[in-house]
Amino acid sequence: MTTTNLTTTTAPTTARLPRELGRVPAVAGSVAAALLGNLLLYGIGLVAGGSFELTSNGKPATVTAATVATMTVVPLLVGLVVAALLSLRWVAVIRVAQLVGSVLSLATIAGTVAADFDGVSTVTLSAMHVVIAAVIVVGLEAARRRAVRDR
Numbered sequence: 001m002t003t004t005n006l007t008t009t010t011a012p013t014t015a016r017l018p019r020e021l022g023r024v025p026a027v028a029g030s031v032a033a034a035l036l037g038n039l040l041l042y043g044i045g046l047v048a049g050g051s052f053e054l055t056s057n058g059k060p061a062t063v064t065a066a067t068v069a070t071m072t073v074v075p076l077l078v079g080l081v082v083a084a085l086l087s088l089r090w091v092a093v094i095r096v097a098q099l100v101g102s103v104l105s106l107a108t109i110a111g112t113v114a115a116d117f118d119g120v121s122t123v124t125l126s127a128m129h130v131v132i133a134a135v136i137v138v139g140l141e142a143a144r145r146r147a148v149r150d151r
Contacts, residue, residue, distance in 0.1 A: 020145035023084040030139030031077050037131040038072045039065060045124030052125075054115045063121070068128065076132060083140060087147055094144040101140070102133040 021029065042065055045052065052063040083097035112125045 019142065020149060021139075021142040022146055023087065023143050026139050026143035026146075027077070027080040027084055029142075030080055030135045031073055033139070034076055034132050034135040035069060035072050037135070038068050038128040041124050041128050041131065042068045045120055048120045048124070049118075050120035050124050051118050052121045054117050054121075063125065072128070072132065076135070079136070080139065084143060087143065091144065091147045091151065094140050094147065098137050098140045101136040105129050105133040105136065 042052075054061055054063070079097065079101050083094055083101075086093040086097075106129060109126045109129045112122060112129070115122075117125065
């Protein structure tokens with residue numbers, strides 16, 4: 001009779017995004033992640049030499065950290081809260097919100113490119129739109145998974 005020694009190996013553990021979250025933590029976490037990411041990008045853009053200045057209605061204007069925070073938090077919070085509330089009745093709306101939110105975020109890069117920012121500012125501000133699109137998809141997916149499980 002032959003015996004075989006079987007050994008098991010486990011893969012190293014890595015940090016993972018939460019697979020599911022309740023609606024409130026998904027919204028709050030998404031907004032916080034987008035804000036942190038975009039402020040980090042803003043800082044990198046400043047260090048890289050971006051002026052974040054443009055001409056608006058014939059007058060010079062500057063995008064500040066407060067502007068970045070406001071333009072990140074307000075639309076994202078409104079959209080995620082609307083999606084979360086609608087998903088209480090219709091969970092499938094989350095998929096629609098993922099698509100619409102991410103497409104709108106990416107489509108509005110055109111306005112950044114059309115403005116008269118310097119190159120570093122344009123690239124940095126455009127990257128912020130990509131951050132928001134990714135956060136929308138990931139955050140709403142975590143909320144959708146919990147909502148589907150809890151049905």
